[in-house]
Amino acid sequence: MTQTQTQADTEPVADRISDARPDARPDAAPVPARATAQAAPGPAAPDATDGDDAIPPPRTTDMPTATPTGQAVATWITKEAGNRRIPYDRARLERSIDRVRAEFPQLDVADYKRSVFGFVERKDAVNADDLVDHLIREAEARVDVTAPEWEQFAARLYLHRLYKRASRNRFYDTEQKYGSYVGLQESLADRNVYSNDILRAYSKEELQEAGRMIDPERDKLFAYNGLYLLATRYLATDTSREVYELPQERWLTIALYLMQEEKPRERRMQLVGEAYWALSNLYMTVATPTLQNAGKTGGQLSSCFIDTVDDSLQGIYDSNTDIARVSKGGGGVGAYMGYVRASGSAIRGVPNSSGGVVPWIKQLNNTAVSVDQLGQRKGAVAVYLDVWHRDIEAFLDLRLNNGDQRLRAHDVFTSVCIPDLFMEAVERRGDWYLFDPYEVKRIKGWYLQDFFDEKKGEGSFRQKYEEVVADERIARRTVKAIDLFKRIMVSQLETGNPFMFYRDEVNRKNPNKHAGMVYSSNLCTEILQNMSPTRLMQEIISGNQIVTTKKAGDFVVCNLSSINLGRAVVPPAGQGDLITDVLERLIPIQVRMLDNVIDLNALPVPQATITNQKYRAIGLGTFGWHHLLALKGIEWNAKAAEDYSDALYERINFLTVQASMALAKEKGAYSVFAGSDWHTGAYFRDRDYNSPQWLELAAQVAVNGVRNGWLMAIAPNMSTAQIAGSTASIDPIFSAFYYEEKKDYRRPVAAPGLSLETWPFYEKGAYKVDQFASVRQNARRQRHVDQSISFNFYVPSTIRASILLELHMTAWREGMKTTYYVRSNDIDIAECEWCSS
Structure with a gap:
């Protein structure tokens, strides 16, 4: 599962998307997913009044009544709960906007500026947080098929805000973006936010080396919604929810935590670097409990x-x-x-x-x-x-x-x-x-x-x-x-x-x-x-103690992480066909990270720990399937999508089995490997893996074993897919482009990578794509997944019983192991081509 299943994962798609962000002030805690939607400009972005080229503001509230140019002050910018204020300077604000726009020269910001200036200049005083909220909201409002970059524009505004708050709380220059990583570890350990595990496991020199791995440029991979979700739910904060940890430090902390027991020590930092590479490039995500708890005090890592x-x-x-x-x-x-x-x-x-x-x-x-x-x-x-x-x-x-x-x-x-x-x-x-x-x-x-x-x-x-x-x-x-x-x-x-x-x-x-x-x-x-x-x-009484003896059953634990298909499979921009994907490098480090979760986990139920150690089961999964199809130019309903599903997941499975086998050579196979289908070869025969490559791997597995009793599972991944800027799991998107209604504004929501080129492959949303095609696609995928797949049906609420029955019968006949929600929606039956025949 999500990665942990969130409450949002149990609700209709439209509700999940519209409740994706809290409706509170920038640094407020998330509200429950079913809360009434409110105005949600999101966390405040950079303080646009604090540009480096601006005149330093006075430090008292005894403010002059005119600007340095002698003009009368029409508007004040207030900060620190109104205890500090500075005169508004349009030119200064414009320079702040232009600095962000320089990264997106294709965007026309003239109307954006007019809206922002009007927002400020109509008032006698504007709170700085309200101003940057407006900056973000106005950027989001301009997202459309021809200008999806506004989403990244909003993300840059928010990033600057995070940098500024972290630098203020950690006492370093904002221009550095990131401060001392060793200092962060020590500071948050003192505050009981971080555990002491990383400080105990690594020397100061190793942590300094790790700090040098941080690449702030990878923060630019985030779209605004994903960055917002990461910052408000997962980055480490103190009890007052002040910003300390930044996105790249979350990835690095997870990497260090999961690799802390790797031996030999000389190789450990290399593995930390590989794990950080995989996470920071958004090639993969870990399960939400791992994302939330790794390196922190309390909490377990499994979903x-x-x-x-x-x-x-x-x-x-x-x-x-x-x-x-x-x-x-x-x-x-x-x-x-x-x-x-x-x-x-x-x-x-x-x-x-x-x-x-x-x-x-x-x-x-x-x-x-x-x-x-x-x-x-x-x-x-x-x-x-x-x-x-x-x-x-x-x-x-x-x-x-x-x-x-x-x-x-x-x-x-x-x-x-x-x-x-x-x-x-x-x-x-x-x-x-x-x-x-x-x-x-x-x-x-x-x-x-x-x-x-x-x-x-x-x-x-x-x-x-x-x-x-x-x-x-x-x-x-x-x-x-x-x-x-x-x-x-x-x-x-x-x-x-x-x-x-x-x-x-x-x-x-x-x-x-x-x-x-x-x-x-x-x-x-x-x-x-x-x-x-x-x-x-x-149960026996021993003195003043009651001693209970239980026979532990198999209490299942799932340890999840997922490949971001929209980034890990499609070649990076500018590299053309030089490489096909990063899977051969990614999957071995991903399997190692998952396997280490098993040993590091502090599970709340003792029999779960016994089962976890007995089978060492993992669930390597994927998300971004629809995103990948759009980038590849493959229509959802086409047979090519079925064929591609078959080929891609066979390759992922091969690399996963190979990686677990390599770990078994290094660390030993799971305890009940002998007699398993892995051992006898039945696993490979039952799936018709007859190519020379597969036969060779089967022979190696019979000799060396596999480290993990189960290897693959595809979870819903709603939250982590949003963080990584892709589509959830193997699901079709809800809609290529729509408006999310808030209390006092509407914000456009675009599919990942939406453009004029990808629009035709996104045009049919979840309720319009052929569900029988989805079943066939998934059945081809299921052959390569030793566990199962969170697979939803998307149907109109007026669907005929005979059609829904046939969907279920087809799923069973095609050899699917499970199906998840039947998500129904009130759409016009005439629009449902696949279910109207």
């Missing part, structure tokens, strides 16, 4: 977790506690509820005693609301249930707005675990049977969910299911499979949930099926790893 809830009072409440601890540390959670007995089941032999899964899910709902993620957003929990569970119908209604609200849980996200057999029953409009898992276990001695179909169309799950159906001792409820699927689709169109988890395909393609089973996914449906419940073994 998402998955728990398996045991069917016992102790297990249910222990899981609730563990989920609360994860949420407190900033993680999202997937919770598999399939073992919990159904409503009306027996408890200790007393029939009709169980309330089923709904009351326990409501408890998780309260936990998600009560235990927020580091005070920034409410907790996020997805609950998974098998489609044969007797409570599935009540489960599908959990998020609906109608019906008995006592049976609703609006703050969790629902997901359904679906076997091939159910989809076949939907196809033939057959019957489907619902069972109580506890009763199945009591009578048969095993759980249905512990089996899956080894091959499509045959296998052990269907045999076990039919055995349960044939056993008259086991109570069941009979429904039509198509009726159950209709309930799924109704809920999806109203709430976006449930997500879909195709359990047979997941487990068939699980490279570690020798060591366990995958029952569900995480909050964002991209993590697929072995799972099992943690169970209490005994």
Whole structure:
């Protein structure tokens, strides 16, 4: 997952985009994503009245009544909460604007200047922050297809502001842009903002060497929105939210932190340099918890977790506690509820005693609301249930707005675990049977969910299911499979949930099926790893202490980072076809960084640490797919997009497997490598990797192992993609160009890299591109991803049930493992070419 799934990732696309920035003063904390949109000029940019060529302002409030030229003062510029003021000088402000404009000579700033001058000169006094807010707002307002550079113009204004504030707080000359990195480490460690890890791990000389790696020119890669998000949510500040850390220092701190235990020491600084190169050039991003917490005090580095809830009072409440601890540390959670007995089941032999899964899910709902993620957003929990569970119908209604609200849980996200057999029953409009898992276990001695179909169309799950159906001792409820699927689709169109988890395909393609089973996914449906419940073994009293012993289950952790396809694959400007991309250099350092997260992580749940060390799973992903297609001149609906998806992700997968294998040679393979599909070669055979290159790599992996039990997963990446100035995940953009409504102004939003050349490839937004083409594209990609992909459907709310059903059936037939939201939008059905036939 996002990287951590943010609250914004759980909302409609239009809401996510319009709430991308806080609506407060420049250095205020972010507001919740669902807050009412307010005027949001964003953080103040450079103080346009403090240019170097200006006359130094007086330092007292006893101000002259005329400017140095003898003109009467019409307007004052106020600073420091009104305690300091200087006379407004139009020429000085114009010079400040011209300095920024010099980088963008193609922009016509005449009207911009008139607007800014008018804003100031109509007033007796203008606060300096309000002035620079207006400078930024006016720059943003001019963004369009022919002049997208206004977004960078606004970013330059903001950068200067950051530089100025940091230099003031850290006592160095603003013109240097960056001050002493060693001094920053020492200062923020003294303030308990940074941990002491970097100061302990590196000598002063090494930190000075690291400081020399900083390249302020790379700050110019940011667009305004991305820079704003980075600065207001992730850069290290003190308790008063004053600016200390600057963007390049965040990248360097992450690099130093993740490489601190690398050996030999002589090579360590080289690895720090490689990690800084990858991050500072925006070739990749780390997961949001890593971006937020690396090098700072408190917090963990991983995005998402998955728990398996045991069917016992102790297990249910222990899981609730563990989920609360994860949420407190900033993680999202997937919770598999399939073992919990159904409503009306027996408890200790007393029939009709169980309330089923709904009351326990409501408890998780309260936990998600009560235990927020580091005070920034409410907790996020997805609950998974098998489609044969007797409570599935009540489960599908959990998020609906109608019906008995006592049976609703609006703050969790629902997901359904679906076997091939159910989809076949939907196809033939057959019957489907619902069972109580506890009763199945009591009578048969095993759980249905512990089996899956080894091959499509045959296998052990269907045999076990039919055995349960044939056993008259086991109570069941009979429904039509198509009726159950209709309930799924109704809920999806109203709430976006449930997500879909195709359990047979997941487990068939699980490279570690020798060591366990995958029952569900995480909050964002991209993590697929072995799972099992943690169970209490005994509690004993020892003196005045209670000693509890538990058998640790597989509590899944996902460690994420993502390649920025819009920068890492397309050649840098001016280099033409000399290089095709930076992937061969990028992916080895990215895999190493992810692997180091595992050892450095301070996880809030002990069994998660055990699982993390056991499998050493990582999730290398991507974002910027639509951005890349536009830059390459490939239409979304074209077969060329499918072919390119296949070829590109095969290459990324090859380089990722190769990098993990190289790490295994250096540091050792993960502990249960022996017997895995990596070891036996089944991983490569199942994906038809038959080229000489792949066969050679498979042979090397069999000998050397891989460092990480799972390697790839593609998360939603909404926040980090915005920081890096690209499109989210593998999703199409919402719209090539639109206006975001604020309280008292409208700001244009343009797709990344939008120009007259890229416009035709962006013109069809998410709700107009062919969703069947998206499925085919994603199915080609899925072959090369050993875990899964956060894949959304974008459909009109008026879509015919038959079309939505066929979308789901196509996704299942094409071998997709999961699907994420069904995002519906009220658009004119006549505009929906792909769904109107």
